[in-house]
Amino acid sequence: MADAIITSETPSTSSQLNQSSRIICRVCQKQFSQYTCPRCNTRYCSLHCYKSHSLRCTESFMKENVVEELRQLQS
Numbered sequence: 263m264a265d266a267i268i269t270s271e272t273p274s275t276s277s278q279l280n281q282s283s284r285i286i287c288r289v290c291q292k293q294f295s296q297y298t299c300p301r302c303n304t305r306y307c308s309l310h311c312y313k314s315h316s317l318r319c320t321e322s323f324m325k326e327n328v329v330e331e332l333r334q335l336q337s
Contacts, residue, residue, distance in 0.1 A: 285305045286305075287305060287306050287307035287308075287311055288304045288305050288306060288315075289304070289306045289307070289311035289312075289314050289315045290306075290307065290308075290310075290311050292307075293307040293308070294307060295307050296308075297312065299312075299315060299316075299319055301319055301323060302319050304319070
């Protein structure tokens with residue numbers, strides 16, 4: 263039996279999204295974002311943008327933790 267391909271004449275809801283309501287990548291500012299950083303909620307579009315953003319986010323995270331640890335040790 264041959265496989266049947268079923269198509270729909272109505273567009274899916276994802277293609278009906280208004281492009282102006284989609285968020286642009288906060289790192290490259292060129293493409294629509296697909297992902298969100300769990301720490302700072304920055305929106306990004308790709309692995310390259312994630313790595314670029316992640317370095318900055320990780321550095322600030324580490325700095326905050328070191329400062330907090332030093333405060334606790336001084337108390």
